[in-house]
Amino acid sequence: MTSILRVEGGHPLTGTIVVRGAKNFVPKAMVASLLGNSPSELSNVPLIRDVDLVSDLLRLHGVEVEFDHKRGVMSLDPRNVTRAQRSDIDALGGASRIPILFCGPLLHQLNEAFIPELGGCNIGGRPIDFHLEILRSFGADVDKRPDGVHITSPTGGLQGTVIDLPFPSVGATEQTLLTAVRAEGRTILRGAAVEPEIMDLINVLQKMGAIISVDTDRTIRIEGVEELQGYSHTALPDRIEAASWGAAALATRGDIYVKGAHQPDMTTFLNTYRKVGGAFDIDTEGIRFYHPGGALKSIALETAVHPGFMTDWQQPLVVALTQAQGLSIVHETVYENRFGFTQALRQMGANIQVFKECLGATPCRFGQRNFLHSAAISGPTPLHAADITVPDLRGGFSHLIAALAAEGVSRVSGIDVIARGYEHFTIKLRQLDARVEYIGSIVQ
Numbered sequence: 001m002t003s004i005l006r007v008e009g010g011h012p013l014t015g016t017i018v019v020r021g022a023k024n025f026v027p028k029a030m031v032a033s034l035l036g037n038s039p040s041e042l043s044n045v046p047l048i049r050d051v052d053l054v055s056d057l058l059r060l061h062g063v064e065v066e067f068d069h070k071r072g073v074m075s076l077d078p079r080n081v082t083r084a085q086r087s088d089i090d091a092l093g094g095a096s097r098i099p100i101l102f103c104g105p106l107l108h109q110l111n112e113a114f115i116p117e118l119g120g121c122n123i124g125g126r127p128i129d130f131h132l133e134i135l136r137s138f139g140a141d142v143d144k145r146p147d148g149v150h151i152t153s154p155t156g157g158l159q160g161t162v163i164d165l166p167f168p169s170v171g172a173t174e175q176t177l178l179t180a181v182r183a184e185g186r187t188i189l190r191g192a193a194v195e196p197e198i199m200d201l202i203n204v205l206q207k208m209g210a211i212i213s214v215d216t217d218r219t220i221r222i223e224g225v226e227e228l229q230g231y232s233h234t235a236l237p238d239r240i241e242a243a244s245w246g247a248a249a250l251a252t253r254g255d256i257y258v259k260g261a262h263q264p265d266m267t268t269f270l271n272t273y274r275k276v277g278g279a280f281d282i283d284t285e286g287i288r289f290y291h292p293g294g295a296l297k298s299i300a301l302e303t304a305v306h307p308g309f310m311t312d313w314q315q316p317l318v319v320a321l322t323q324a325q326g327l328s329i330v331h332e333t334v335y336e337n338r339f340g341f342t343q344a345l346r347q348m349g350a351n352i353q354v355f356k357e358c359l360g361a362t363p364c365r366f367g368q369r370n371f372l373h374s375a376a377i378s379g380p381t382p383l384h385a386a387d388i389t390v391p392d393l394r395g396g397f398s399h400l401i402a403a404l405a406a407e408g409v410s411r412v413s414g415i416d417v418i419a420r421g422y423e424h425f426t427i428k429l430r431q432l433d434a435r436v437e438y439i440g441s442i443v444q
Ligand code: EPU
Pocket: 023, 024, 025, 097, 098, 121, 124, 125, 126, 127, 128, 129, 130, 131, 132, 167, 168, 169, 170, 171, 172, 193, 240, 311, 312, 334, 335, 336, 393, 394, 421
């Protein structure tokens, strides 16, 4: 069952909303608690589905998880970690990609781990080859069976290693960190991702007793230690959610103060926002994003790993680009299939064409393959209401923005997907004077 949201568009979003801890950090910090010999406390935790899911997975493994939603404070006690039933892991695993990050900590705690069929957004093949190669490199035995991947650690435990990543993958970097901190000896990871969420995971691990250094050339060095303790930490804010509301302000000609938005993690987004013609004011508590009037400008944009323009910012911004004067080009270099959401935007009147070629200065690894990974957006085109179905998390939020910008009444189904990563999004929409209401559910 999934809910349908009725959206009466054509009204600027105005007001203040609060953004809490990052969806792409909090679940990983929760997994890190498994490595400690004492309880951890995490603050600024949002009430989103991915957090619920990881709480359930941790509980299955004997971790006591308590979450005070209102205060956003979570305590995690890993002192009684136990094996979980595979069928129980399976039942939860399919909704997210986080279960794969349990491997290192569980190998250290129990000498075995199990990866079920993984979920997450359908934005490309999303293989796990880097992860399995990394675990093998630490000495783990990786056995792919029809029911999932079974992993065991050798007698004597995991050994530090040298890893060269073929692409600065966020998940593979996290896999390495969560495994290396308690492996014997030194691990060197070259070609690492250095996203702010990864830096905050390093902060957490350092508080737990890990020894980790990050060089300017994407090399991370980890000295394994025998024991780690619990941590107390406040999660960095969600820069994807903050940017999504920024894009919503632009597309609806609105004015949104995002309390909690943090400038240092959003420099590249803010530069692009300004180039498009959006305005922002930064203070110590957040960022005000607004449409200053006049025409928006077209741009050429490439997504990239940090410190480049995030792939997760691309989808919400594309909606605003449909309202910019002239031809915008967006080259997606992180995921091969992240333009599926543009189909609904075309249905709503946007003029968007997608291409297999690399339409950007940097030829990417998708250029020689059959992937529609570049888009040309010609504007401005008025958007009109439509009945649309949410394809994935960020694409879904983009659909919501498009419906809010479009004249008329849209019906957006599959809306529940958005709750995976956007806390209280319908409450926030109402705080911004959006005219939205749930009108029922359908079986998917
Ligand atoms: N890749 C491989 N093999 C692997 C792992 C990754 O080929 O074993 C490829 C992927 O297919 C992709 C690229 O490497 O083309 C980058 O993937 P990465 O591993 O960096 O992504 P991830 O860790 O699976 C996280 C976020 C994504 C975000 C990306 C990039 C989480 C739970 N997910 O995914 O977030 O887009 O990093 O920043 O942290 C979202 O929030 O909507 C979302 C999809």
